[in-house]
Amino acid sequence: MQPDNDLAEKTILVTGASGGIGLEVARMLAEGGARVVAAVRDPQRGAAALASVSEGVEILPLDVSSLASIHTAAQDYHAKHSALDVLVNNAGVAVSGRRRCSVDGHEITWATNVLGPFALTQALLPALHAADAPRVVNVGSSAYGYGKMVWNDLEFECRRFRGGPAYASSKLALLLFTRELARREARLAANCVHPGGIATGIWRELPALVRAILMRILPPPSRGALPVVHVATAPELAHVSGRFFHGMRERDVSAAAKNDAAAAQLWDILAAQCAAQREPAPPHGPAAAAANRTGTEGRCGG
Numbered sequence: 183m184q185p186d187n188d189l190a191e192k193t194i195l196v197t198g199a200s201g202g203i204g205l206e207v208a209r210m211l212a213e214g215g216a217r218v219v220a221a222v223r224d225p226q227r228g229a230a231a232l233a234s235v236s237e238g239v240e241i242l243p244l245d246v247s248s249l250a251s252i253h254t255a256a257q258d259y260h261a262k263h264s265a266l267d268v269l270v271n272n273a274g275v276a277v278s279g280r281r282r283c284s285v286d287g288h289e290i291t292w293a294t295n296v297l298g299p300f301a302l303t304q305a306l307l308p309a310l311h312a313a314d315a316p317r318v319v320n321v322g323s324s325a326y327g328y329g330k331m332v333w334n335d336l337e338f339e340c341r342r343f344r345g346g347p348a349y350a351s352s353k354l355a356l357l358l359f360t361r362e363l364a365r366r367e368a369r370l371a372a373n374c375v376h377p378g379g380i381a382t383g384i385w386r387e388l389p390a391l392v393r394a395i396l397m398r399i400l401p402p403p404s405r406g407a408l409p410v411v412h413v414a415t416a417p418e419l420a421h422v423s424g425r426f427f428h429g430m431r432e433r434d435v436s437a438a439a440k441n442d443a444a445a446a447q448l449w450d451i452l453a454a455q456c457a458a459q460r461e462p463a464p465p466h467g468p469a470a471a472a473a474n475r476t477g478t479e480g481r482c483g484g
């Protein structure tokens with residue numbers, strides 16, 4: 183299926199474009215005529231995965247879980263492009279087992295699914311502002327309904343780490359971030375989309391039998407890409423913002439996901455986490471990350 187409109191003049195950045203849903207999103211958009219910037223953490227693998235796609239794909243090295251990598255990628259982007267029409271924050275992880283940390287010392291689900299999309303969007307705002315009708319598409323999950331904002335322990339430093347609640351809570355936070363972004367940036371169409379249950383690498387840390395069953399019964403990544411491409415390109419959604427799409431349809435969200443005070447509080451926390459990384463002797467860093475790798479040490483905020 184082709185995207186919903188003429189994409190010839192559009193530049194669209196897709197994170198996590200080397201596999202799963204992101205690869206199919208990049209493929210569909212490029213085949214629809216867009217200039218696609220495929221932001222991938224392994225450029226060689228990304229180039230190989232995208233080799234069969236048309237010429238309109240540029241590879242941008244990016245580790246979404248690293249604030250330094252986001253900073254460098256945004257600088258590289260601004261050096262080459264004057265505007266960004268659509269940012270698709272697709273990259274995401276679901277982990278199990280022990281609590282793991284990013285290079286910055288944040289719990290990896292939080293770093294990849296929440297802080298990274300926030301920081302990348304902030305870093306690319308100048309390019310988004312330069313576009314005629316800019317959009318941000320955050321790839322969320324209906325699992326957000328099982329999430330909870332535990333404000334004094336957002337990154338599972340005090341509680342026993344469990345991957346399911348960490349993932350669900352990260353997707354609730356992504357919805358709140360989308361809501362606050364839409365409120366603050368009136369010219370930006372910022373929306374969140376659940377791609378459906380799809381057979382991708384996101385299930386890689388589940389027990390082998392469960393994973394094998396899911397990979398057999400769930401639809402392929404191309405199906406999951408359709409709603410993402412729809413929200414990214416449909417002309418009728420150009421000025422629709424702050425909404426959640428479950429597949430191709432808009433859906434109301436839970437009270438927790440439309441809590442404006444929570445959305446504002448989360449924004450301040452994420453902004454502070456980005457700022458802390460820029461300051462000398464940050465509380466997070468490789469040393470703190472190493473200390474946190476065992477799971478429960480670290481900050482326990484009240």
Ligand SMILES: NC(=O)c1ccc[n+]([C@@H]2O[C@H](COP(=O)([O-])OP(=O)(O)OC[C@H]3O[C@@H](n4cnc5c(N)ncnc54)[C@H](OP(=O)(O)O)[C@@H]3O)[C@@H](O)[C@H]2O)c1
Nearest residue numbers: 198200201202203245246247273274323379380382383384
């Ligand atoms: N599949 C589903 O049923 C489902 C349902 C609801 C929501 N989603 C969401 O859909 C999005 C795409 O996931 P998927 O299902 O396509 O899973 P996937 O096959 O595991 O793909 C995830 C993509 O994210 C990339 N990624 C992970 N961590 C990254 C990092 N630190 N920096 C840069 N890229 C990173 C991966 O790159 P590497 O190849 O380098 O690991 C991969 O390209 C995620 O946000 C996920 O939460 C999926």
